[in-house]
Every structure is written in C-alpha cells, then in structure tokens.
Amino acid sequence: MKKLFLCGLAFAAVLLCNCAGEIQNAPQSNENQVVKAIMARRSIRKYKDTPVEHEKLETIAKCGINAPSGMNKQPWEIRVVENQELINQVNDVYKKLNAEAVAKDPSFKNMFRNAPNIICVAGEQNSGLDLGLLGENMMLAAQSLGLGTCCLGGPVHFLTNTEEARFFIEKLGFSEGYSLMYILAVGYPDESPDAKPRDEAKVKFIN
Ligand SMILES: Cc1cc2nc3c(=O)[nH]c(=O)nc-3n(C[C@H](O)[C@H](O)[C@H](O)COP(=O)(O)O)c2cc1C
Structure with missing residues (x-):
C-alpha cells in the first residue's frame, strides 16, 4: 500500500514538473527550443x-x-x-x-x-x-x-x-x-564561433 502511494506521488511529481515546465517555457522566448536553436546557429x-x-x-x-x-x-x-x-x-x-x-x-x-x-x-x-x-x-x-x-x-x-x-x-x-x-x-562542428553582430535598428514596431 505504502509502495503504491509512493509510486503515485512520484507520478504526480513528474506530471507537475512537466506541466510547470510547459507553462514556464511558453511565454519565455529564451527558454523556447526553436528560439534557442535560431539564436545558437x-x-x-x-x-x-x-x-x-x-x-x-x-x-x-x-x-x-x-x-x-x-x-x-x-x-x-x-x-x-x-x-x-x-x-x-x-x-x-x-x-x-x-x-x-x-x-x-x-x-x-x-x-x-x-x-x-x-x-x-x-x-x-x-x-x-x-x-x-x-x-x-x-x-x-x-x-x-x-x-x-x-x-x-x-x-x-x-x-x-x-x-x-x-x-x-x-x-x-x-x-x-x-x-x-x-x-x-x-x-559536426569543430569550432564555436561568436555570433556575428546584427543591426537591431533594422526592426521597427509601428504602433
Ligand atoms: C546566400 C548566402 C551565401 C553565403 N555564401 C557563403 C560562402 O560562399 N562562403 C562562406 O564561408 N559563407 C557564406 N555564407 C555565410 C555568411 O557569411 C554568414 O551567414 C554570415 O556571415 C552571418 O554569419 P552567421 O551565419 O554565423 O550568423 C553565405 C550565406 C548566405 C545566406
């Protein structure tokens, strides 16, 4: 019985971590895997x-x-x-x-x-x-x-x-x-060059 309870607890903890991860990742672009790949290339x-x-x-x-x-x-x-x-x-x-x-x-x-x-x-x-x-x-x-x-x-x-x-x-x-x-x-890369500079001024937001 105790074993079953512990298993259930562990399952719930994993589920919670996953959900928390998703919620946390969604609005933060620096945690998003696609954004990460774009910025790291x-x-x-x-x-x-x-x-x-x-x-x-x-x-x-x-x-x-x-x-x-x-x-x-x-x-x-x-x-x-x-x-x-x-x-x-x-x-x-x-x-x-x-x-x-x-x-x-x-x-x-x-x-x-x-x-x-x-x-x-x-x-x-x-x-x-x-x-x-x-x-x-x-x-x-x-x-x-x-x-x-x-x-x-x-x-x-x-x-x-x-x-x-x-x-x-x-x-x-x-x-x-x-x-x-x-x-x-x-x-497979054999170097890890720094990012080349990007001109942020090329972007304008029109409100
Ligand atoms: C259409 C195109 C042609 C390119 N041709 C060459 C090339 O002939 N030789 C080279 O070493 N890099 C080439 N590049 C890579 C660019 O130099 C590189 O994308 C740019 O300097 C920005 O650096 P990053 O890709 O590390 O961000 C090319 C990139 C593009 C998009």
Missing part, C-alpha cells in the same frame, strides 16, 4: 571528419521540403551528397585550379568549408525566396540535431563554370530548368 567552417548519419541527413532534407513555398510550387530539388569520393574528386579539381588560395589556408580540408557532407540546392527561375526558406529550415533542423552548417554561394560559380567540374553537376542530375543555387555544408 552560426555558420561553421571547421568540421570533424565524421560523416553525418544518414538518418540525420534524411531528417534535415525532410524539414527542408516542409518549408512553405508560394502556391506550394516547391520549386526546388535537393541532392544530399554522402559519397565522400565524389566530394574528394571535385575538391581535387578545385585544389588544382586554386592552388595558391588553398596553400594560404592552413585549415583547408575541402572547398565546402571543410564539411564532410553537403546538400546541393537547385531551383527554378525566380525561386530565391522559396529556396531561402527551404535552406533555413534545413539549417535549423541540423542545429537542433547537434550539427553545424554553412550556406555556401561561393562554390556555385566554380562548379557551374568550370569544365573540369562538369562531372559533379552531371552526377547531381538536376531536372531540366533547375540551376544550382547554393550548397549547404553539414557536419
């Missing part, structure tokens, strides 16, 4: 070599395509690159053609800000807004899974304008009418 440019687990990449991609898009057109295609050999091959081309820049960077591992995995995002014409929403969803999902990301526009010009890198774009196999717009570097 940084562009990461140093990664551990460990590739990201397939399940986590699946979750990130799924969160990406659940972003809103104008008239639900979903004008995107994404390619999650897990093939390390493909990344190494295209990186070899980059290193060959950018030997000087690579030599100057002692932390250089690869052209994708040293990430072990990348997600290549292509879009139809004028799909920039939708693609941005897709990307932020993926970055925040990655953040909440303990991963770091960096949105990369830089490599797009190289990849789409270098004859020797054409094999890479071909391997991604985007549909007709879709162009590579950005690449998301993904991996």
Whole structure:
C-alpha cells in the first residue's frame, strides 16, 4: 500500500514538473527550443571528419521540403551528397585550379568549408525566396540535431563554370530548368564561433 502511494506521488511529481515546465517555457522566448536553436546557429567552417548519419541527413532534407513555398510550387530539388569520393574528386579539381588560395589556408580540408557532407540546392527561375526558406529550415533542423552548417554561394560559380567540374553537376542530375543555387555544408562542428553582430535598428514596431 505504502509502495503504491509512493509510486503515485512520484507520478504526480513528474506530471507537475512537466506541466510547470510547459507553462514556464511558453511565454519565455529564451527558454523556447526553436528560439534557442535560431539564436545558437552560426555558420561553421571547421568540421570533424565524421560523416553525418544518414538518418540525420534524411531528417534535415525532410524539414527542408516542409518549408512553405508560394502556391506550394516547391520549386526546388535537393541532392544530399554522402559519397565522400565524389566530394574528394571535385575538391581535387578545385585544389588544382586554386592552388595558391588553398596553400594560404592552413585549415583547408575541402572547398565546402571543410564539411564532410553537403546538400546541393537547385531551383527554378525566380525561386530565391522559396529556396531561402527551404535552406533555413534545413539549417535549423541540423542545429537542433547537434550539427553545424554553412550556406555556401561561393562554390556555385566554380562548379557551374568550370569544365573540369562538369562531372559533379552531371552526377547531381538536376531536372531540366533547375540551376544550382547554393550548397549547404553539414557536419559536426569543430569550432564555436561568436555570433556575428546584427543591426537591431533594422526592426521597427509601428504602433
Ligand atoms: C546566400 C548566402 C551565401 C553565403 N555564401 C557563403 C560562402 O560562399 N562562403 C562562406 O564561408 N559563407 C557564406 N555564407 C555565410 C555568411 O557569411 C554568414 O551567414 C554570415 O556571415 C552571418 O554569419 P552567421 O551565419 O554565423 O550568423 C553565405 C550565406 C548566405 C545566406
């Protein structure tokens, strides 16, 4: 009987703690998990070599395509690159053609800000807004899974304008009418940079 009572008491205490947690968390934005993830995200440019687990990449991609898009057109295609050999091959081309820049960077591992995995995002014409929403969803999902990301526009010009890198774009196999717009570097962070400053004056409340 005493045991049963103690069990009941413990159950009630757990329930109370959970409810109290929910009530406490609701109005306080600094305790909210989504807000926390947004505020903690940084562009990461140093990664551990460990590739990201397939399940986590699946979750990130799924969160990406659940972003809103104008008239639900979903004008995107994404390619999650897990093939390390493909990344190494295209990186070899980059290193060959950018030997000087690579030599100057002692932390250089690869052209994708040293990430072990990348997600290549292509879009139809004028799909920039939708693609941005897709990307932020993926970055925040990655953040909440303990991963770091960096949105990369830089490599797009190289990849789409270098004859020797054409094999890479071909391997991604985007549909007709879709162009590579950005690449998301993904991996386990090997640095913890400070937040970049934000201009609070850009926000005005109109009462
Ligand atoms: C469209 C876009 C393109 C970017 N391209 C690059 C890039 O080529 N290389 C890079 O290191 N960072 C790139 N970044 C990351 C930005 O430099 C970074 O988001 C910005 O400095 C703010 O820092 P934070 O992400 O840590 O808050 C890009 C970001 C965006 C949104």
